[in-house]
Amino acid sequence: MKKALLVVAAVGLTYAGVAQDKYVTSALTNYNTKSWDDAKADIDRAAVNPETKGKPKTLYAKGVIYVAMQQVDKYKAGNPYREGTQEMIKLAELKPDYKAEDVNGALLFGAMMYFNDGINAYNDKKYAESIEYMKNAVKIHNLGGGHRFDKFMEGMVSKKLDTMSASAETQMARSAYAMGNSEEVIKMINSIKTNPICRTKDNYIILLESYEKYDKENANKMAAEELAATAEARAAYPDDPNIKNMEMNTLMKNGKTTDLLKKMEDDVAKEPNNADLNFNLGVLYQTLATPKDTKEKKPANAAELMTKADVSLSRAVKLAPENPSYNSALGSVYYQLAYEYNEQMNLITGTSTADNKKYDDLKAKRDAQFNKAMVPYEKAVAVYDARGKVEGNDQDIYHQTLDCLKQIYSILNKTDKAKEIAEKLQKSGW
Structure with a gap:
């Protein structure tokens, strides 16, 4: 008696499975006739039923239907391709050979859509979203150990996917960079920089800037890694001025x-x-x-x-000659020498003939250096003033140059000029 009940139960279970499987078949039929509402209703029902949920046929049906719905005006705003692509990813991982050509086509479409959405999110400064979209593009590329698409469309797709995946990983690093997550940028760039597609000057610059930021915030914790990355970047791009400057700062910082x-x-x-x-x-x-x-x-x-x-x-x-920062820097050399002479003058407290002579000699040397400093300083100010507007780092150089000129004019008793510079400083908010 017990055996009979078990047989009946097994038959009932099989019948239920067949009953639910018809929704997958019906969904695909409606998909073929472009009856999108019915196709969606049928596959949604099959996708949540324990008898058909997660089965290759169900994953396939939901994948193709939802990816196709992306091109239907009624549904495209909801981005159904994402849900459809996730079903195809599951299918590719569960049963790689199941309707491979159709699945690959849907996956390729999904990868392109995720990549485009990632770019749009980045442009809209939605950096966290951009990273998530790009992760999916990379995940699709990496299916089958990165070889799933080697033979798809006679191999024509594989190289394009390689490039898109590399670009996606680079874009993820740039999003992390924009978010100020230097540690994440370092991890991302170091993981992709051996890929020839990702081995770019810009990626090295982002990497070095991220090391600099991280070490500044974490007591130079990655100093050795930063030095190694700097040497690597310089070896790869020996003539790039930005990398040269970054190397200079890194070596200087680390003694x-x-x-x-x-x-x-x-x-x-x-x-x-x-x-x-x-x-x-x-x-x-x-x-x-x-x-x-x-x-x-x-x-x-x-x-x-x-x-x-x-x-x-x-x-x-x-x-x-028209570079104001160069002129200002040259002026600062003479100003520094003049300042040192001035310090020596301040140490003379005696009033003897010898003391007075020493003081006068130092004063003559100081004033000579101040006069030398005036020439490039005045040139720098003239160039900046001719621009009409001074922005960014140039503002600091401009203000410092004006301040030094004001002090020189005051010390050399050029009262009118000192007053003129003071007014410029006041107008500029210094």
Whole structure:
């Protein structure tokens, strides 16, 4: 008796499965006749029923129907392709060979749609959304270990998908960068930079900027990795000025001044007429000669370094006379020397003939340096004023140049000029 009941129960179960399976068949029939409302109703019912849910045929039917609905005006705004594509991804993972050609076509369409939505989300500054869309494009590419589409359409799709996936991963890194998530950017770029498609100058710049930000916020925790990445970027793009500047900052920050100086001197030797290289080298010479910490002793060769700074920056100004930052930097060398003479003057407290002579000698040297500083400083201000509007980092350079000029004019008793500069500073909100 018990056996009979079991048989009846088994038959009933089989019947229920067949009953539910008809909705999958009906859904596909309605799909073929473009009866979208009926197709959707049938497949939605089959997709939630325990007897048909998750089965290859059901996954396939829902996938093709929902992907096709993306091109139906009534449904496209709801982006049904996403739900359909997810069903196709499940099917590809569950049973890779099931109606492979049809599934691949739907997956390719889904990957392109996800990628486009990712780009649009990025442009709309919806960076988290962009990352999620791009993740799906990459996931589709990676099906079958990245080889699912090798033979699809005689292999014509595979390379395009490789490029799209690489672009998606790069876009994910840029979204993370825009969100200020430096640690995530570092992980993303390091995971894709060996891919020739992703090995770009821009990706290296984003990576180095992210290392700089992360180390600044985390006590230089990734200093070794940052140095290695900087060396790698410079080796890949030895002539890129942005990467050169970033290398300079990284080496400087990590106390690798000897290495940095050698690299920069070699660069200038190779390109003596490169104004940027001469400018950077001049700034480095001056920086090495004048430690930020006033308690720190100057290097023994400080005077030599300042002379070299003068030579390099003078060459930069000669090569690019209308560059205000170059002129300002050259002026700062003379201003620094004048300031040092002024400090020595302040140490003289005696009034003897010898003291007075020493004071006057120092004053003459100071004033000579101030007069030298005026020329490039005034040139920098004239260039900035001619622009009409000073923005970004140039604002700081402009204000600092004006402030130094005001002090020079005051010390040299050029009262009218000092007043004129003071008014400019006031108008600029300094």
